[in-house]
Amino acid sequence: MRDSEIDAASIPRQGGAVLSRRNMLRAGAVAAGGTVLVGTAGQTAQAAQRRTLTPVKARALVPGDRVRVVSPGSTPNPTLMARGIEILRGWGLEVELGQHVYAQYGYLAGTDAQRLADVNDALTDPGVRAVFAARGGYGTQRIVDRIDVSGLRRDPKVVVGFSDITSIHGRLWREAGLLSFYGPMVNWTESRTGPESAEALRRAVMTTAPVTITRDPAETAASVMVPGRATGRLLGGCLTLLSTSLGAKDSPDLDDAILFFEDVDEAPYSYDMMLTELRRVGVLGRVAGVVIGQITNSVGEPGEWDAAAVLKDRLYDLGVPVLGGLRLGHGNGQLTIPLGGRATIDAAAGTLTVEAGVR
Numbered sequence: 001m002r003d004s005e006i007d008a009a010s011i012p013r014q015g016g017a018v019l020s021r022r023n024m025l026r027a028g029a030v031a032a033g034g035t036v037l038v039g040t041a042g043q044t045a046q047a048a049q050r051r052t053l054t055p056v057k058a059r060a061l062v063p064g065d066r067v068r069v070v071s072p073g074s075t076p077n078p079t080l081m082a083r084g085i086e087i088l089r090g091w092g093l094e095v096e097l098g099q100h101v102y103a104q105y106g107y108l109a110g111t112d113a114q115r116l117a118d119v120n121d122a123l124t125d126p127g128v129r130a131v132f133a134a135r136g137g138y139g140t141q142r143i144v145d146r147i148d149v150s151g152l153r154r155d156p157k158v159v160v161g162f163s164d165i166t167s168i169h170g171r172l173w174r175e176a177g178l179l180s181f182y183g184p185m186v187n188w189t190e191s192r193t194g195p196e197s198a199e200a201l202r203r204a205v206m207t208t209a210p211v212t213i214t215r216d217p218a219e220t221a222a223s224v225m226v227p228g229r230a231t232g233r234l235l236g237g238c239l240t241l242l243s244t245s246l247g248a249k250d251s252p253d254l255d256d257a258i259l260f261f262e263d264v265d266e267a268p269y270s271y272d273m274m275l276t277e278l279r280r281v282g283v284l285g286r287v288a289g290v291v292i293g294q295i296t297n298s299v300g301e302p303g304e305w306d307a308a309a310v311l312k313d314r315l316y317d318l319g320v321p322v323l324g325g326l327r328l329g330h331g332n333g334q335l336t337i338p339l340g341g342r343a344t345i346d347a348a349a350g351t352l353t354v355e356a357g358v359r
Contacts, residue, residue: 078102126155141244170250179358226347234342293326
């Protein structure tokens with residue numbers, strides 16, 4: 001997973017090669033003493049406790065609501081931000097910016113303390129009804145364990161973002177049972193997320209209508225399909241973040257869930273590696289179904305498997321419905337989906353339907 005707005009020259013190098021964000025994430029886990037333990041008695045008890053947590057929804061946004069834009073990861077582009085802010089204000093929302101939105105600290109939007117303060121200020125301010133991520137990039141996993149979720153069950157807020165924001169979605173669901181939204185960020189790229197993307201986001205956070213996404217034949221994973229129907233909580237996000245969060249506080253319990261994943265700038269073998277990891281620790285053996293979003297810019301070597309072939313090899317023997325080709329993620333025409341909501345996939349029909357993420 002590599003945010004399309006990151007300049008590769010700004011990413012540190014190791015051993016003469018570009019240090020990918022996958023390696024940055026894994027190095028961070030090791031530096032934090034990160035031995036991943038799966039299936040221990042303690043974690044089993046935690047999983048059972050999480051399953052009994054009643055999900056909570058924020059109320060739908062209405063014109064006049066205050067919303068806060070924060071940068072939990074990388075620094076946004078002011079010009080692209082201006083367009084995203086214009087869209088939100090066009091819906092009648094009162095847009096505020098976190099104090100350090102445009103800060104720069106290496107490849108991060110300010111120090112960990114600055115980014116964390118902005119996120120916590122937004123989540124704990126009783127007047128703020130929604131928190132929108134400015135952009136993803138890299139950095140959310142550095143602060144996610146210290147995000148203040150203590151008040152979200154009594155004062156739930158709309159939270160929107162994708163890519164690196166997967167970590168925040170996972171923590172909010174696991175610790176607060178909060179439904180949140182996997183959708184475009186305020187660092188708005190008009191050529192990628194046009195009017196349909198904007199309307200999908202508006203409907204998701206400002207109406208209580210269920211969300212239905214239909215397979216797009218043009219998507220890379222559109223041919224990936226195992227017929228069947230399944231219902232469960234829709235959980236997941238960017239596959240890189242899911243695989244590098246195993247055993248951490250932002251790793252959601254996926255038992256009987258509909259697993260959703262997407263990613264960008266990953267070679268086919270990387271999908272093999274990440275899905276094999278989820279298989280080895282038992283995650284994929286416990287899901288009710290799988291939905292695949294946009295597999296963007298996945299380029300392999302000539303004569304080798306492409307991304308679709310890898311997905312078929314790693315998913316077809318799970319014995320659950322699999323639906324690929326949904327416009328959710330880093331690709332063109334990105335749509336918005338609630339995470340944590342009850343979802344039904346009908347793989348043969350090519351549809352995913354999720355309950356409203358707001359009340």
